[in-house]
Amino acid sequence: MLRSILLFGLITLQMFAMAMLPTELSDSGIIPKPVSVIPATGIFTLTEKSAIIVPDKSVELMQIGQYLVDKLNPATGFGMLVKSSTGAKSTGNIYLSLSPGDEQLGNEGYQLTINSDVVSLIANKPAGLFNGIQTIRQLFPARIEMASKQQGPWEIPAGTIRDYPEYSFRGVMLDVARHFFQVNDVKRYIDLMVAYKMNVMHLHLADDQGWRIEIKKWPKLTEIGGSTQVDGGKGGFYTQEQYTEIVKYAAERYIMIIPEIDMPGHTNAALASYSELNCNEKATELYTGIKVGFSTLCTGKEITYQFITDVFSEIAALTPGPFLHIGGDESHATKIEDYIPFVNRVQEIVSGLGKQVIGWDEIALSTLKPNTFVQFWAKADNALKGVKQGAKVIMSPAANAYLDMQYDATTKLGLHWAGYIEVDKGYNWDPATLVPGINKENILGIEAPLWSETITNIDELEYMVFPRLPGYAEIGWSASSTRNWDEYKTRLGRHDDRFKALQIDYYPSKLVPWSVPLER
Ligand code: ACM
Numbered sequence: 172m173l174r175s176i177l178l179f180g181l182i183t184l185q186m187f188a189m190a191m192l193p194t195e196l197s198d199s200g201i202i203p204k205p206v207s208v209i210p211a212t213g214i215f216t217l218t219e220k221s222a223i224i225v226p227d228k229s230v231e232l233m234q235i236g237q238y239l240v241d242k243l244n245p246a247t248g249f250g251m252l253v254k255s256s257t258g259a260k261s262t263g264n265i266y267l268s269l270s271p272g273d274e275q276l277g278n279e280g281y282q283l284t285i286n287s288d289v290v291s292l293i294a295n296k297p298a299g300l301f302n303g304i305q306t307i308r309q310l311f312p313a314r315i316e317m318a319s320k321q322q323g324p325w326e327i328p329a330g331t332i333r334d335y336p337e338y339s340f341r342g343v344m345l346d347v348a349r350h351f352f353q354v355n356d357v358k359r360y361i362d363l364m365v366a367y368k369m370n371v372m373h374l375h376l377a378d379d380q381g382w383r384i385e386i387k388k389w390p391k392l393t394e395i396g397g398s399t400q401v402d403g404g405k406g407g408f409y410t411q412e413q414y415t416e417i418v419k420y421a422a423e424r425y426i427m428i429i430p431e432i433d434m435p436g437h438t439n440a441a442l443a444s445y446s447e448l449n450c451n452e453k454a455t456e457l458y459t460g461i462k463v464g465f466s467t468l469c470t471g472k473e474i475t476y477q478f479i480t481d482v483f484s485e486i487a488a489l490t491p492g493p494f495l496h497i498g499g500d501e502s503h504a505t506k507i508e509d510y511i512p513f514v515n516r517v518q519e520i521v522s523g524l525g526k527q528v529i530g531w532d533e534i535a536l537s538t539l540k541p542n543t544f545v546q547f548w549a550k551a552d553n554a555l556k557g558v559k560q561g562a563k564v565i566m567s568p569a570a571n572a573y574l575d576m577q578y579d580a581t582t583k584l585g586l587h588w589a590g591y592i593e594v595d596k597g598y599n600w601d602p603a604t605l606v607p608g609i610n611k612e613n614i615l616g617i618e619a620p621l622w623s624e625t626i627t628n629i630d631e632l633e634y635m636v637f638p639r640l641p642g643y644a645e646i647g648w649s650a651s652s653t654r655n656w657d658e659y660k661t662r663l664g665r666h667d668d669r670f671k672a673l674q675i676d677y678y679p680s681k682l683v684p685w686s687v688p689l690e691r
Contacts, residue, residue: 196285196330200665201309202641203368203648205334206280213287213329217243217311221263223253231297234423236267239304243311246672248320265290265307267300279370279425280335283307285327298425299335302368306332309366309669316672338602340565340616341647342371342429343574343640345632346623348378348440349461350400351407356629358420363636363675365424367644372421373429373496373618376409379439379458379466383408384430388481389445395457396440401624403459415489422491429529430486433498434479435505435513439466447474461624464503470513480520487524495521500531500548511537518543529565532557544615548573551606558608563615566602572643574621574635578678584625585635594680598642598659601651619643630676637670637677638663660684 196210223239225232236253244251260266270293276282281294281303292303307327314321343364345352352360361372376383382396385408397408409417418428438448439458446454450469458466468475483495497517502510514530514537521528527542528534535545535557545557546565554564566572569589576592577585590596603611619640626632641663645654664684670677679685 194328196310196328196332199310199328200662201306201332202659202662202666203645204653204659204662205306205332206650207333208330209332210328210330211286213285215285215287215290215327215329216263217247217249217265217323217325217327218263219247219249221249221265222251224256224260224264224266225253226255226257226268228255232267232269232300235297235300235304238301238424239265239267239307242304242308243315243325245319246315246317246321247323247325260289260291262288265292267292267304269294269296269300271295276333276335279339279368280333281306283332283334285310285329285331287329290327298370301365301425302334302336305366305368306334313666313668313672316669336368336648337650338614338616338647340371340618341369341644342373342565342616342618343369343636343643344373344375344431344567344618344620346375346378346575346621346626347383348375348381348400348433349623350404350627351381351383351397352623352629352632353407354409354413354417356632357417359629360632360636361421361424361426363633363673364640364644365426366669366673367641368648369640369644370425371427371429371616371618373431373620374417375431375433375620375622377432377440378437379463380460381406381408382440382444384414384486385410386482386485387411388485389478391444392441392482394444396444399457399459401459401461404627411485411489418490427492427494428490429492429494429496430490431496431498431529432479432482432486433500434502434517435468435470435499435510436464436466436502437498437500438468441468441478442466445478448472448478464501467502467504468513470505470509476516476520479517480523483521483524483526487521487526490526493527494529494544495524495526496529496546497521497534498531499534502533507536535560535562546618547606547609548620551609554606555608558613564609564613565615566605566609566617567620568600568605571597571600571605572617572619574619574639575623575626578680582678584631586622586625592639593682594638594642594663594678595656595660595682597639598646598654599656600646602646603651617643617647633676634678637675638666638680638683641666 223236281299310327382392393408400406442455529544532553539560547554667685
C-alpha cells in the first residue's frame with residue numbers, strides 16, 4: 172500500500188514537472204536554422220520593468236533598439252523604452268551592443284546569450300544585431316507578433332546561439348511592372364522578409380506592361396508607360412520621392428534595394444511612351460497581355476543609349492546600393508548580333524555611373540566586365556558562360572525558386588511553365604550543387620523572384636510567398652549539410668501561429684505538419 176502511494180506520488184510529480192518544463196532553447200524551431208544553439212538551465216522573463224539597453228546613444232543603435240521595442244510593445248503592452256547605459260546589467264533587460272573582432276560572425280552574424288537574468292546580443296556590425304533581433308522575436312511565444320495586448324508570460328529558455336549566414340546575398344524579387352504594388356505593399360513585404368533574415372529586394376521596375384519609376388528627363392515613361400497593367404487596370408508608378416522612401420525603409424532594415432530596368436526586350440511600355448525609341452519612329456500600343464519576347468529597344472540608334480544613360484543616372488542617384496540590374500532576358504526580338512554589343516555598351520554606361528551590373532543569365536553571351544553578376548534563371552549553359560568569364564552567379568532557378576510558380580495543379584494563382592513548386596521542392600535544393608560547374612565559390616547568393624502576371628494584390632502575394640519564403644531564407648542562411656526536409660518541415664509547421672499572428676495569408680500545404688494552436 173505504502174509502495175503504491177509512493178509510486179502514485181512520484182508519477183504525479185513527474186507529470187507535473189513535465190507540464191511545467193519550458194521548451195528548451197534547442198527546441199525553439201528557429202528559421203533559418205542557426206549555426207549553433209547550446210541550451211542552458213534557466214528562463215528569462217520579460218516584464219513591465221524590462222528595457223532595451225544600448226551602450227551609447229549612437230543613432231544607429233538607438234534605432235535598432237527602437238525597432239525591437241516596436242516589435243515587443245504591442246503584444247506585451249509593456250511600453251518598454253530604449254535606454255543607454257554602460258553600467259552593471261540589471262535583471263529583466265535585453266542588452267544590444269557592438270563588439271567587433273569576432274571574425275567568424277562576419278558582417279551579419281550575432282551571438283545571443285540568454286540567462287535567467289538578462290538577454291545579451293552582440294555582433295560586429297549593426298546588421299548582425301538586426302539579424303539577432305529576428306531570432307529574439309522567434310524565441311518568444313508566437314503571440315508576441317500580435318498587434319494587440321496578449322497574455323504573458325513572455326519567456327525565453329536559457330542558452331547561447333551563435334549564428335552567421337552561408338551566403339551574403341539572400342534576396343527576393345518583386346515584379347511591380349505586370350501589376351503595380353503600392354509603397355505600403357512593398358514595405359509589408361520588406362517587414363515579412365526581414366523576419367527570416369533576408370537582405371536583398373530586387374524591384375523589377377519596367378516591362379512590356381508598365382514603367383513604374385518617375386524619370387524626370389523622360390516624363391512620358393510614367394505618364395503613358397505607367398498608365399496601365401496586365402488586364403488593363405490603372406497601373407501606377409513610384410515618384411522619385413516614393414522610391415527614395417522605399418530605399419530608406421529598406422536600409423533601416425538592412426535590406427539593399429536593387430532596381431531593374433529590363434532591356435533591350437521587355438520594353439514595350441517605354442516604346443509606347445516615346446516614338447523615337449522605336450526603329451520605325453512609331454510608338455507602339457500599350458500592352459496588357461502576358462506574352463513575352465516581342466519588344467526591343469532600337470539598338471542601332473544613339474538616342475537609345477542617351478535614354479539608358481539618363482534613366483540609369485537618375486536611378487543610380489537614388490540608389491545607395493552598388494547594383495543596377497539591366498534585365499537582358501528573353502530579348503527574342505533583338506538579333507543576337509545586336510544584343511551582344513548592346514549589353515557590352517550598357518555595361519559601360521552602368522560602370523560609368525559607378526555601379527555594377529546584374530543581368531539575367533542571357534547577358535553572359537556578351538563580354539562581361541569584371542564586376543558584372545549573372546542571375547541564373549533558365550539556361551545553365553548561359554550561367555556557365557558567365558562563370559567561365561569569372562562572373563559570380565545569383566541563383567534563381569525558375570524550377571526551384573520562382574515564387575509565382577503554382578504549388579500544384581489546384582493552385583488558383585500563378586503559372587506553371589517552369590513546373591509546380593510545392594513547399595518541399597522549393598526547399599530541397601542546394602545552390603552549390605544544382606548546376607555542375609557552378610560551385611559555392613562562384614555563387615554570390617540566392618534570390619526568389621515573384622513575377623506578377625497573375626498576382627494583383629498583397630494578399631495574393633502573401634499566398635504565393637508563404638510558406639516558401641522561409642525555405643529560401645534557410646537555403647541562403649544555413650549550410651546545406653545542416654538542412655533536411657523532414658526536420659525542416661516540423662520547424663516550419665510550428666511557424667503557422669506566427670504567420671497567423673502576423674496576418675499572413677499563407678498556403679497551408681498538406682506536406683507540412685502545421686501546429687494550429689496559438690499556444691505553444
Ligand atoms: C525571366 O523569368 N524572364 C527572367
